[in-house]
Amino acid sequence: MGAIAQSPPGELDTVVVTATRTAVALNDVLADVSVVDAETIARSGAVSLADVLVHLPGIEMTRNGGPLGTTNLFLRGGNTNHTVVMIDGIRIDTQSGSGGATCQAIPASQIERIEVLRGPAAAVYGSDAVAGVIQVFTKGGEGGFTPSLGLGVATHGTRTVTAGVRGAQAGWRYAVAVGREVSEGYNIQPAANPDQDGYARNTASLRLGKDLVAGHQLNATWVYSNADAGYDSTTNKNSANYAKDNRTLQRLSALGVNWRAKWSDAWSTQLALTRADDRYATLPAPGAVPSYDTKTQIETALLQSTWTDRDVSATVALERRDDRLRNAGTQPQDTRRSQDALALGYGHQRGAHHWQVNARWDDDSEFGRHTTGALAYGWAFAPDWRLTASAGTAFRAPTLYQRFSEYGFAGLAPEKAFNRELGVKFARSGHAFSAVAYQNRISNLISFAGPGACASTFGCYANTARAKLQGVTLSGVTHTANVAWSASLDLQDPVDATTGKRLARRAQRLLKLGAETAWQDWSLKADVLLSGDRYDRVTDARPLLPGYGLLNLSASKALTPEWTLLLRVDNLGDKYYETARGYATPGRTVFAGLTWTGR
Template structure:
């Protein structure tokens, strides 16, 4: 579904479903590399994603606890997530267990902000996140790391990578466990809520003499997470993704791709160590297939046509009126340059077995200006089919729900300074969403708001100041309900302002850095009741690593050093001052 190019930092494949330079694509894109992950000493996927413009989180009590990712103020289910080109997530909840996907097995993350249904179909209302697992190269490159930290946190990871010019492989295995801390603020169960996970990943491929490339990848993570609830207080989970991909160049103008994949999201619920007698098992499976052709057109044009097929299946001891459905999508994309101008047009038709046909499209225009600047403008439509919980979950589902639809308009300007060492961008967007699905407290019954509007401004910049690498971004947004009794109210769990700044510097064998993060207040009810408001907050993290030798590195990270007491989900604690020390051996 997307050609990988993990070795080239200036190439992005998710925005246009084919390899293009970041300077060429007209979509707002952020890239996180393996080097970034290690430099920031990030501990989880949510820890990485929250640094990016347009993204905020809601976490239910620390490591391994349910984490919702909101992109540009849209619902957490409005983010389409791919792992090595395969769509992942739960077919019941419609969300992705970011907290359970192992960061040690990630080589690169590409984040595209704004609707992408014209290329990917349902769910891409807020944007797309693609996660690439680690990929080997020439020679043998082993790596071992061990970490210990607060709350009796213990982690170990082994990565074996290698290959030749024609063959590559990467095998990764890891384990992690922590005692955690008390997840809930009301001391309903005043005990520590732990988390444990074991994971393994494999990625291997070969390039044949005729130019055909074949690759397989697999990620498997399993463990258990404890939390506070009178109904169930422990979940055993499994997350797995497998795929096979073939790419063949018919000529220097035509590239063919085909991929098969399957993603599983499985969970079993327990109370005080005993399996529940009802509402225990929720297993979902997503089978997918895709074929795509990239064709060069003339000197400066390129076209892409393709077909996607997806089947969602649910197995549960809860009663769902429907447990399977198919979706088939066909899409086309055309891009061309003429002079200093770029044009990108995309269209897609999805045929959903349950909801019928949906058409989506997008058009983007860009123009290069003097001094390395560029202006862009775009308009795109998107949709999302209700998930199985929306429709059929006992006591809260509504089988009369209709698909959500969205229309997004956007203007952007970006530039480079000092030979590309300094970059900046600004994007203004307005996203109109119809039939927005939500679960407002206190009864959490599914609701379909007639209309919501999210307007915003994203700012980002990276530069070097007095020897320091500085990366900063800020998002100002108005995620607003536009109809009914709550018209004009802020959508729940969406702050109106958030900002991040990372600063890092090398000092001989040392590297030091810090992260400052701040978010404004958020509401936990659709009526924006003052007593239901979560206060804004700011946190500071610091980090340092030391190269003991060419093969050994020791790193230390101290999180929330000011001991800020805050919540991102009503009633759930966030960690206070916390630390982690990591020793890594990677022979050169």
């Protein structure tokens, strides 16, 4: 899947909610947003959310191992923990280590739609939204009773099966899906730990909705993923872990309930209660006692009121977030923190001019009050053209592990960021182009430093770093004859602001190309991903991760009105490359799948 996956700027029938937490036509959004639809996700053959996102503008992915290995997403060069990830409004995160959502745990098979907001959004979402927001929407119910079944086989002995039912009846909407994936895997560390690192994962999702009375809806979401995956804990042959069948257990459960009420044509409210549980454990061998076991629980409550009248919109939101970490390596082993927030938003459009203002006040039980704000302006200076400019602040509170583990330090301060960006967008009849230049300065950056104020003599977390994330993102889509073309180019310079060295595992240049066409009842697609070289660690004297290029091909065809065939080849040239030094990528992979949808 390439950049064609995103809806072109200016699609009037596309509505997004992530930018301001209210429904806004994509044509009117002032932020830098991409949308991935259900058809694109289905054709991608992706295992997890991260595999879908990697082909969007401004996103890089690194992975220590196979499809379910530790995955990092760098949005505009920011760290993984600088991006908020949500499922149907449910915040997903972990308070262990440096934090950040475990995107590899979110199954792609149960995703209907993805919205990606590039740029700080702490004035809307609070802590962690330093680089952007990724929101996943699961499959919902509509129409009559519709069952479905999917079967797939792929390289490395990979087998998948999914089943589900969707529909609506008597005011109820429902969607239920289950899935299982198993793979023999491949050797992710050929030079050190010679074993096959396979995995098995079970997934499930449930969406329920009920129309109570006119204008009032009650909705519930549950998403579940439970995986057992092989991994290699070391690249050193002399390590005690060498040649062992290390395993990881990954379990994610996300539950949310929300009530939406439309009191008049202008006034609506939303009440949402959510809870996400994330467990990660490592085992030295199958069935062994975990050598590391950590559990994060995040609960949120949101009450939001929205007023929309002609060209004016206003929001007021109260939000409560409670974080809990249970980890044997923290003192105490069960730690908690809470944040209470008030958020205000105001948008005004008059003629060719559009303003959006957001402000938020967060009161953290550990770190006190933090005020964040954002101001954006858009000017339609010519038909189909718009100039945008924005500035915003953000913050990220340290994780509970960074505070209470033996490497933690009570004096840690939240990271702070200030972002500025300028963009120009064009959209006309399926043709679109955008160019966005940005600079995001982050202070109080938390890094793992040498021995200091913590209990460990090995090293401590400390506010020792500053970062400057700057660059330009160019993207566009167009059509010629029977071919849809897409492209994105990221020219970025994410650096340590103190030393001037590029941040680890981030390239300066990323080019993504896509082409899609139809031929004799087949839908054909090709995409290319080109990445520049990268440093494996910021202390390296030179880039040790060379640049690489990948070509992916896919073809799908409706065999009957109910049955669809999907064929896909990733990394057609069997290019050997690494996103983390010492960890191999799977090489050329072939996928064949059949889906059946009842009519």
